[in-house]
Amino acid sequence: MTLPLTIDQITAHYGATKVLEDLSLHVADGELVSLLGASGCGKTTTLRLVAGFMQPTKGTIRLGDKDLTRLPAHGRDIGLVFQSYALFPHLSVMNNVAFGLKQRKLPAAEQKARAMAMLERVGLSHLADRLPAELSGGQKQRVALARALVIEPPLLMFDEPLSNLDAKLRVDMRVEIRQLQRANGTTALYVTHDQEEAFSISDRVAIMDQGRIMQLDTPETLYQRPANSFVARFVGFENLIPLTVTGRDGPRVRAVTRDGAALSLSQDRLGPIPDAFILATRADGLRVSGDPAAEGLAATLGLRTYLGRAYQYRCEAAAEPLVANGSLATPFEPGTRATLIPDPDHCAILMPE
Known part of the structure; x- marks a missing residue:
């Protein structure tokens, strides 16, 4: 089951510095929305707030009817894909993918079957017994994606997932991510500083600056009809x-x-x-x-x-x-x-x- 994400009037600080101010965003059920902007614009802070890694000063975050605002990160049931892959180096590919299922105390046979099925979907079933150190960057990112998807989360979030890959592999991986997200119908929030990546993968894109969304629209509308000078400059x-x-x-x-x-x-x-x-x-x-x-x-x-x-x-x-x-x-x-x-x-x- 996937659910819509609603961020309502969120404000957040790092110490005395205000990073987000009255930010609101709705991601529809099954939609992929990217947060796009330069470093320091607030996109990663937004993801951290939704993930539960930090708390807002004010505002609410809801996943469907569930209020996530004050829930701890482990209680949010969100799939996360990181820039650094965050794989367990001592676990095999199979056990990395099955980790979330084990945490949910599923039977061992079901863990293995679901993990193997997901590895087949990302084309890595033949590497199930390998350790992460034996994989290429693209293969590690596929494992991280499989691990996030296998728990069937109502929300999937990506934090600059392709920035460590070379140019050709980034293009290949964004196609794979989009195909898997659409096939699963998973609601997704995607953080990137790469305009081409955001435009190619997203249903809508939120261009951010200084903790605010300057325009939220389809890639086509942003590219052809920017709402203001900042967005116009940003899109070329x-x-x-x-x-x-x-x-x-x-x-x-x-x-x-x-x-x-x-x-x-x-x-x-x-x-x-x-x-x-x-x-x-x-x-x-x-x-x-x-x-x-x-x-x-x-x-x-x-x-x-x-x-x-x-x-x-x-x-x-x-x-x-x-x-x-x-x-x-x-x-x-x-x-x-x-x-x-x-x-x-x-x-x-x-x-x-």
């Missing part, structure tokens, strides 16, 4: 251009930058545009044109970098340092005057902050 919008509307003509909106450079945008593709806003774009959302009559932002091109698929330019435009991509067919020299043309399909509208 290099350019944030403040604009003020000067006129409206049906779906077309005329706006100016802080230094008076004019721009015309269509609400048909960008959505509603307020009187003051920030146009957020990635480098590939600003196309470099050599046509001085083109509609866009006049710019002076700076450093040119070859990306394989395009040339990227550091630009001075609209009183802002901007980054824009140009065609490989028509490279421009630094110092060239050009026009930067926004691509509405690669832009987002943000409110001023």
